[in-house]
Amino acid sequence: MICVPILEKNSESVIKSANNAIKMGADILEFRIDGLDDPDPDEIKGLIKDINYPFIATNRTSKEGGSFDGSEEERIEILFEAAKYADFVDIELKTDENYRSKIIKVSKATIISYHDFKKTPSVTELLDIVKRESEIGDISKFAVMPENIQDTLVVLEVLSRVQNTIGISMGNIGKYTRVIAPLFGSPITFASLDKKSAPGQLDVTNTRNILDKLGNW
Numbered sequence: 001m002i003c004v005p006i007l008e009k010n011s012e013s014v015i016k017s018a019n020n021a022i023k024m025g026a027d028i029l030e031f032r033i034d035g036l037d038d039p040d041p042d043e044i045k046g047l048i049k050d051i052n053y054p055f056i057a058t059n060r061t062s063k064e065g066g067s068f069d070g071s072e073e074e075r076i077e078i079l080f081e082a083a084k085y086a087d088f089v090d091i092e093l094k095t096d097e098n099y100r101s102k103i104i105k106v107s108k109a110t111i112i113s114y115h116d117f118k119k120t121p122s123v124t125e126l127l128d129i130v131k132r133e134s135e136i137g138d139i140s141k142f143a144v145m146p147e148n149i150q151d152t153l154v155v156l157e158v159l160s161r162v163q164n165t166i167g168i169s170m171g172n173i174g175k176y177t178r179v180i181a182p183l184f185g186s187p188i189t190f191a192s193l194d195k196k197s198a199p200g201q202l203d204v205t206n207t208r209n210i211l212d213k214l215g216n217w
């Protein structure tokens with residue numbers, strides 16, 4: 001599936017961006033709640049219901065590349081409300097276990113995520129991260145930054161040895177993995193419209209065209 005993150009400051013822009021992503025062929029949307037200037041649970045509920053499309057709810061902490069700068073309690077409270085209406089909820093592996101469990105209890109399905117915007121851990125370290133994520137949620141996920149082309153092979157090696165895991169090598173060096181990872185079984189790849197929510201994302205149209213040409217995804 002091709003997922004388009006919706007990273008906007010207000011409801012009007014969220015609706016516009018979501019409708020554009022759907023028109024461009026997104027299979028699922030990621031509501032990056034942390035992008036909102038003033039995240040209001042009732043407004044978020046209304047948006048998810050009104051747009052009426054498959055959604056991942058994410059409220060990314062600033063510690064893992066997101067924009068949410070309130071307290072951890074506030075972050076979890078907002079995500080907790082959105083989780084009741086979204087198809088998937090992305091919660092970070094590093095989130096406090098009690099907060100994580102609170103989210104999982106009300107989620108239809110969970111993506112347990114890990115991000116490193118500075119480096120790529122070793123194959124062994126990433127396999128351990130994926131193992132821990134798989135024991136907690138429904139889909140495992142890691143998005144890491146390569147320092148060289150060899151680091152991107154670490155991501156593909158890990159994906160070749162696990163199931164049900166989203167693996168991403170970010171940045172310019174890693175961007176080819178966004179259309180190769182699905183061939184290794186990564187169930188979701190992230191693509192952008194105009195605003196990228198992470199370095200190296202390709203646009204939706206090119207992502208789909210390349211995946212269709214490669215086939216078997």
Ligand SMILES: O=C1C[C@@](O)(C(=O)O)C[C@@H](O)[C@@H]1O
Nearest residue numbers: 005058143168170190197198
């Ligand atoms: O975790 C991820 C993956 C991502 O960081 C990427 O590299 O495309 C984009 C984020 O919006 C999403 O929550």
